[in-house]
Amino acid sequence: MRKSKALLFEMSRTGREGYSLPTCDVPMQPLDRLIPKTLQRSEPLELPELTEVEIIRHYTELSTRNFGVDTGFYPLGSCTMKYNPKVNEETAVLPGFSFIHPCQSEETVQGALELLYNMELSLKELTGMDRFTLQPAAGAHGELTGLMVIQAYHRHRGDHKRNRVLIPLSAHGTNPATVSMAGYDVIQIPCDDRGLVDLKALQAAVDDTTSALMLTNPSTLGLFEEDIIAIAKAVHDAGGLLYYDGANMNAIMGYTRPGDMGFDVVHLNIHKTLATPHGGGGPGGGPVGVRERLAPFLPVPLVDKQGDNFCFNYDLPNSIGKVHSFYGNFGVVIKAYTYLRMMGAEGLKQASSDAVLNANYLMNLLKKTYFLPYDRPCKHEFVLSARPEKKKGAGAGDIAKALLDRGFHPPTVYFPLIVEEALMIEPTDTESRETLDAFSRAMEEIAKDIDQDAGKVANGPYNTVVGRLDEVRAARTPILRWRKE
Amino acid sequence: MGGKHYLPLTDEDRRVMLDTIGVESVEDLFNDIPAEVRLRRDLDLPPALAESEALAHLNDLASKNKNYCSCVSFMGAGVYDHFIPSVIRHVTGRSEFYTSYTPYQAEISQGILQAIFEYQTMICQLTGMDVANASMYDGGTAVAEGAIMGCGATRRSKVLVSRSVSPFYRDVLRNYFNSRGLVLEEIPLKDGCTDRENLDKMLDDNVATVVLQQPNFFGMVENMSGIADMVHGHKATLLISVDPLSLPLLQSPAEYGADIVVGEGQALGVPASFGGPLLGIMAARDRFVRQMPGRIAGETSDSEGNRGYVLTLQTREQHIRREKAASNICSNEALVALAASVYLAALGPKGMREVAEQCLQKAAYAREKITALDNYKLAFPGINFKEFAVIVPGDPADLNRKLLEKNILGGVSITPFYPELENAMLFAVTEKRSREEIDILVRELEGWS
Numbered sequence: 010m011r012k013s014k015a016l017l018f019e020m021s022r023t024g025r026e027g028y029s030l031p032t033c034d035v036p037m038q039p040l041d042r043l044i045p046k047t048l049q050r051s052e053p054l055e056l057p058e059l060t061e062v063e064i065i066r067h068y069t070e071l072s073t074r075n076f077g078v079d080t081g082f083y084p085l086g087s088c089t090m091k092y093n094p095k096v097n098e099e100t101a102v103l104p105g106f107s108f109i110h111p112c113q114s115e116e117t118v119q120g121a122l123e124l125l126y127n128m129e130l131s132l133k134e135l136t137g138m139d140r141f142t143l144q145p146a147a148g149a150h151g152e153l154t155g156l157m158v159i160q161a162y163h164r165h166r167g168d169h170k171r172n173r174v175l176i177p178l179s180a181h182g183t184n185p186a187t188v189s190m191a192g193y194d195v196i197q198i199p200c201d202d203r204g205l206v207d208l209k210a211l212q213a214a215v216d217d218t219t220s221a222l223m224l225t226n227p228s229t230l231g232l233f234e235e236d237i238i239a240i241a242k243a244v245h246d247a248g249g250l251l252y253y254d255g256a257n258m259n260a261i262m263g264y265t266r267p268g269d270m271g272f273d274v275v276h277l278n279i280h281k282t283l284a285t286p287h288g289g290g291g292p293g294g295g296p297v298g299v300r301e302r303l304a305p306f307l308p309v310p311l312v313d314k315q316g317d318n319f320c321f322n323y324d325l326p327n328s329i330g331k332v333h334s335f336y337g338n339f340g341v342v343i344k345a346y347t348y349l350r351m352m353g354a355e356g357l358k359q360a361s362s363d364a365v366l367n368a369n370y371l372m373n374l375l376k377k378t379y380f381l382p383y384d385r386p387c388k389h390e391f392v393l394s395a396r397p398e399k400k401k402g403a404g405a406g407d408i409a410k411a412l413l414d415r416g417f418h419p420p421t422v423y424f425p426l427i428v429e430e431a432l433m434i435e436p437t438d439t440e441s442r443e444t445l446d447a448f449s450r451a452m453e454e455i456a457k458d459i460d461q462d463a464g465k466v467a468n469g470p471y472n473t474v475v476g477r478l479d480e481v482r483a484a485r486t487p488i489l490r491w492r493k494e
Numbered sequence: 495m496g497g498k499h500y501l502p503l504t505d506e507d508r509r510v511m512l513d514t515i516g517v518e519s520v521e522d523l524f525n526d527i528p529a530e531v532r533l534r535r536d537l538d539l540p541p542a543l544a545e546s547e548a549l550a551h552l553n554d555l556a557s558k559n560k561n562y563c564s565c566v567s568f569m570g571a572g573v574y575d576h577f578i579p580s581v582i583r584h585v586t587g588r589s590e591f592y593t594s595y596t597p598y599q600a601e602i603s604q605g606i607l608q609a610i611f612e613y614q615t616m617i618c619q620l621t622g623m624d625v626a627n628a629s630m631y632d633g634g635t636a637v638a639e640g641a642i643m644g645c646g647a648t649r650r651s652k653v654l655v656s657r658s659v660s661p662f663y664r665d666v667l668r669n670y671f672n673s674r675g676l677v678l679e680e681i682p683l684k685d686g687c688t689d690r691e692n693l694d695k696m697l698d699d700n701v702a703t704v705v706l707q708q709p710n711f712f713g714m715v716e717n718m719s720g721i722a723d724m725v726h727g728h729k730a731t732l733l734i735s736v737d738p739l740s741l742p743l744l745q746s747p748a749e750y751g752a753d754i755v756v757g758e759g760q761a762l763g764v765p766a767s768f769g770g771p772l773l774g775i776m777a778a779r780d781r782f783v784r785q786m787p788g789r790i791a792g793e794t795s796d797s798e799g800n801r802g803y804v805l806t807l808q809t810r811e812q813h814i815r816r817e818k819a820a821s822n823i824c825s826n827e828a829l830v831a832l833a834a835s836v837y838l839a840a841l842g843p844k845g846m847r848e849v850a851e852q853c854l855q856k857a858a859y860a861r862e863k864i865t866a867l868d869n870y871k872l873a874f875p876g877i878n879f880k881e882f883a884v885i886v887p888g889d890p891a892d893l894n895r896k897l898l899e900k901n902i903l904g905g906v907s908i909t910p911f912y913p914e915l916e917n918a919m920l921f922a923v924t925e926k927r928s929r930e931e932i933d934i935l936v937r938e939l940e941g942w943s
Contacts, residue, residue: 011796011798011800012800013800013801013802014604014608016608016611016612016615017612017835017839018612018615021842025842026842026844026845027579027581027839027840027841027842027845028579028840028841028842028845030577030845030848030849030852030925031925031928033851033852033855033856034928034929034930035855035856035858035859035929035932036859037855038855038858040743040851040854043854043855043858043877044715044743044744044854044877045877047719048715048717048718048744048745048877049743049744049745050741050742050743050744050745050746050749051745051749052622052746052748052749053843054619054620054741054742054843054846054847055619055843056616056619056620056838056839056841056842056843056846057616057839057842058842058843058844059839059840059842061579061581061840064581064585064836064839064840065581065584065585067839068585068588068609068836069588071591071604071605071606071608071609072585072588072590072591072605073590073605074602074603074604074605074608075590075591075594075597075602075603075604075605075606076590076594076599076602076603077589077590077591077592077593077594078589078593078594079589079590079593080590080593083595085595085598088595090595091500092500093589093592093593094500096545096548096549098587098592099549100548100549100552100553100556102583102765103552103553103556104556104561104562104563105553105555105556105557105558105559105561106552106555106556106559106767106768107561107765107766107767108561108562108563108575108765108766108767109559109560109561109562109766109767109768110562110567110569110573110575110766110768110769110903111573111766111768111769111770112569112571112573112906113559113560113569113903114891114894114895117559117560117898117903118558118559118560118768119558119559120554120555120556120557120558120559121555121558121559121768123555123558124552124555127540131539131540134537134538134539135537135539146631146632146635146770146771146825146827147631147823147824147825147826148824148825149812149822149823149824149825150631150635150823152822153673153822156673157669157672157673160673181813182811182812182813182814182815182816182819182824183812183813183822183824185812185816185817185819186812186815186816186817186819186821186822187812187822188817189817189818189819189822190670190673190674190821190822191673191674192673192674192675195816195817232526233526233527235526235527235528237528237531238528238530238531261527262537263533263536263537264524264527264532264533265527265531265532265533266531266533269531269532269533270531271531280825284500286589286592286593286829287592287593287594287595287596287825288591288592288594288827288828288829288830288832289591289592289594289595289596289597289603289606289609289828289829289832290595290596290597290606290610290628290629290789290825290826290827290828290829291596291629291631291771291825291826291827291828291829291830292631292770292771292825292826292827292828292829292830293825308669329669329672329673330665330666330668330669330672331634331662331665331666331669332635332666332669333631333632333634333635333666333769333770334572334632334633334634334635334660334662334663334666334758334769334770334772335573335632335662335768335769335770335772336768336769336770337769337770338631338770338771339767339768339769339770339771340765340767340768340770340771341770341771343552346552347548347552349539350540350542350543350548350551350552351496351497351542351543351545351548352496352497352542353495353496353497353539353540353541353542353543354536354537354538354539354542355495355496355536355542356495356496356497356498356501356542357497357537357539358536358537359495359497359501360497360500360501362520363501363503363508365520365523365524366503366508366511366512366515366520366523367503367511369511369515369517369523370511370514370515373514373515373516374514385526386515386517386522386523386525386526388523409599410601413599413601413602418599418602419599421598424813438500438501439500439501439502440502441502441503441507442502442503442507442510442511444502468797470601473601473602474601474604475600475601475604475796475800475801475802476601476796476797476798476800477601477796477797478600478601478794478795478796478802478803478804479794479795479796479797480600480794480804480806482794482795483792483793483794483804483806484792484806484807484808484809487783487792487806487807488792488793488794489611489614489624489625489626489783489790489791489792489793489806490611490614490615490618490624490625490626491611491612491615
């Protein structure tokens with residue numbers, strides 16, 4: 010049944026309290042003596058007044074209006090919405106991790122430093138890189154950090170004319186946005202008819218103004234860039250560096266490594282590949298790994314081991330500085346570390362193997378019904394085009410809404426941009442064949458529904474707590490906060 | 495093999511699936527990886543652990559850390575030991591929230607979208623601003639992105655930042671600015687606060703943003719009156735980094751004319767967690783909304799008129815605008831913002847004021863007691879909220895080692911960031927500290943001098 014949910018503010022009743030505090034046991038001084046009247050708040054503080062009972066019921070109801078990996082299949086392409094193991098949630102909240110202050114002396118946080126150190130060791134091996142910083146708090150933050158390191162490297166060599174970063178057209182939106190944020194110009198490299206980076210176009214585009222190429226491999230089409238050796242050579246010969254966007258690392262663990270492919274800088278999305286939950290939009294983690302020659306430019310501090318002790322290393326005179334107030338999302342790193350320790354080398358490789366098998370299986374089921382523009386073995390994800398369905402009256406976005414009615418989270422839609430009406434599907438390693446079969450059947454039903462009554466599909470969803478929401482209205486007349494009437 | 499219990503495919507499944515695909519083995523699906531770059535050995539990682547072994551290993555690492563449960567903490571400098579009501583973890587522990595992605599599909603994400611909308615509202619209520627976003631990574635990146643937002647809004651490229659702003663935030667700011675080719679100048683200190691005369695001299699028509707912090711890094715409440723006029727006289731924007739827990743007591747930034755308000759939200763029910771995940775708060779006046787980075791939830795309705803929420807104004811964002819986006823931020827700290835929302839809802843206006851007052855009173859008590867000791871003196875006279883800088887008679891690291899023997903996590907040494915202040919420490923006193931705990935700290939300090 011459809012209904013709106015009252016806001017906290019609408020539930021508020023004057024006089025309700027949802028907290029308890031100890032009585033203040035120090036001698037109280039008059040407020041005005043501690044803070045002059047002129048510096049005190051004069052406007053009343055308008056926050057809702059609720060008891061704990063109402064708060065927990067409010068959020069419990071909100072949670073029933075939300076879909077997570079624990080609710081069901083979540084094949085959101087390039088987001089690697091795999092299962093988030095519960096043990097990770099337990100380890101991250103151990104008091105010895107949760108309740109430590111970032112400015113504590115090294116001898117009081119040896120366990121935390123050891124964890125960071127171990128994590129770096131594992132990430133180096135997983136990616137073939139020489140040093141890591143765990144400071145970036147998300148993938149895009151890692152991208153920015155990586156580009157800053159590349160920039161510092163070129164500048165340090167007195168190479169100041171490298172003001173352009175090359176990006177394939179299939180790249181995530183964060184790549185070009187990051188390039189701009191780092192003060193670079195974006196040069197787009199087209200894809201060829203295989204869906205891969207157009208090598209000739211790349212070779213023509215690289216020159217002594219090329220700072221780096223940012224590449225996701227496998228690409229957002231789920232295709233491995235087979236020409237990676239030639240790509241790396243073209244960029245390196247021109248004096249540029251190779252940046253690996255790790256969003257799709259879940260496809261290749263144990264099969265190949267960015268370092269072995271020739272990449273100089275890597276970021277991983279530990280909230281994707283290493284199974285930490287995405288939290289409704291974060292916190293994530295975007296560790297950045299680099300080859301030896303770039304290590305001097307990483308953010309401070311690095312974590313080192315001296316004898317049996319672990320310590321922070323701030324002695325990096327050429328470091329770019331810091332990208333986070335402290336050491337990044339430590340709490341998320343704990344979860345990823347726990348995952349790595351649970352999986353081991355064999356488990357990680359099996360995860361990538363199953364992720365790729367699941368994607369190819371589902372692709373083969375779905376290509377009977379839907380148009381697959383790049384029909385070749387994929388890695389962890391694949392992209393369908395709903396162009397034929399769009400012509401009938403219901404496009405990728407409508408198919409997404411129809412999936413909501415069938416209890417599935419939809420794929421990523423309208424991305425990558427090089428495929429019209431794109432449906433980008435990433436089943437991940439943690440889904441069963443039954444789930445993939447059920448999803449495939451749902452997609453077939455939707456295709457039939459479109460044939461019969463595309464208009465009905467275009468007006469969905471029908472079984473959700475609210476109907477299709479008017480995004481145009483939200484943007485044209487923005488209501489971005491509640492206000493008292 | 496590790497992780498079997500997360501991998502549902504059986505060998506039989508794999509065989510059937512390979513048949514369906516029409517290949518012999520999974521290896522065939524990796525043939526497109528050139529032989530030269532294939533890893534021809536097993537990854538050299540520690541052996542897989544059973545769940546009980548993983549828990550034991552992580553427990554072992556955790557037990558090597560001194561923490562707030564085994565010690566009494568007076569550490570602050572942006573991350574504080576405030577009480578975290580139990581209800582928060584029970585809300586953020588709902589896996590419908592924590593296992594969801596960014597709410598692109600609004601109709602099945604109403605829970606998190608409404609929670610973000612409520613969070614935005616409460617941040618506006620605290621700061622007096624018109625609009626808030628769904629969060630930034632932390633206080634440092636919020637300061638940096640806020641300053642950049644000011645540059646975008648004014649089409650200028652110079653920013654002035656006070657030396658009383660957290661050195662941790664200034665490090666991040668400097669880095670973001672270096673990379674982008676923006677100009678950053680530091681406003682000197684006077685008596686532990688922003689030197690207003692210097693600010694006035696440094697202001698010119700090239701300045702995009704003036705960055706101040708309230709209370710500042712030394713825990714001092716700066717006199718903000720007249721600053722906005724000074725800044726706006728040059729058509730620059732005033733950005734204030736706040737401790738949200740101070741706002742029930744202190745003038746809201748809106749009251750003294752701020753244009754952009756950022757801050758670290760960790761104080762709002764979030765564990766210190768060795769400095770992350772934290773919560774970057776960002777709010778501003780209406781006119782900045784098109785330059786604002788990050789996600790913003792907005793109200794709308796469905797065709798039947800049911801109220802609902804969507805991510806909106808997305809033409810600012812990277813996935814739509816790509817290289818012309820206001821920022822590259824994609825993942826933020828949504829679950830931490832949810833924790834902060836629950837905190838604010840639980841405390842309400844009265845509880846928030848009580849927490850703030852207890853911090854103020856207890857910090858004032860500790861400040862008085864400590865500075866009454868021989869050889870300890872306040873680094874700067876003035877008004878403090880919940881922390882204060884003290885010049886101690888010796889090396890702060892030695893003092894902290896001594897305090898640790900009594901299970902006290904002492905102050906944060908700030909001399910590395912302010913070399914002119916020898917043996918300076920920052921002590922934070924939250925509502926969690928009892929008079930007895932403060933008295934023990936004072937006694938230990940007395941014994942050390």
